[in-house]
Amino acid sequence: MYVILVYDVEQERVAKVCQFLRRYLNWVQNSAFEGELSEAQLERVKLGLRDIINEERDSIYLYILREARWVRKEVLGQIRGETENIV
Template sequence: MYVVIVYDVEQARVAKVCQYLRRFLHWVQNSAFEGELSESQLERLKLGLKNLIDPDYDSVYIYRLPHKKYLRKEIMGQEKALIDQILD
C-alpha cells in the first residue's frame, strides 16, 4: 500500500519522530513522509510512533492508498525531496 504521513508534534519530539519515520518512508517535506509499506511494516511503524509521541499534544495523520497509482499529487513551488529518483 502507499502511505502518506503528516505530523505535528511538540518541538522537543520533532527530530526523534523525523528520524524514526525516515527508517520506513521517504521525506518529502517538513513533517511529511510518503512511500510503499506492507501492512506489517505499517503496524510496526505505528507501534514505534506511539512510543515517541504524546497523544495529549501531538498528532499524526496516516493516509493509506492501495497503490501509488491512486495518488494524484500536485506540487506548487519547490519540491523538497525527489522520491522518484530513489530505487526500490
C-alpha cells in the same frame, strides 16, 4: 500500500519522529512523509510512533491508499524530498 503521513508534534520530539520515519518513508516536506509500506511495516511505524509521541499533545495523520497509482500528486514550488524508490 501507499502511505502519506503528516505530523504535528511538540518541538522536543520532532527530531526523533523525523529520524524514525526516515527508516520507512520518504521525507517530502517539513512534517510530511510518503511511500510504499507493507502491512507489517505500517504496523511497525504505528507502534514506533506511539512509543515516541505524547498522544495527548501530538497528532499524526496517516492517509492509506491501496496503491500509489491511485494518487495524483502535484507539486507547486520547490520539491523538498525525493519520493522515487531506487531499484
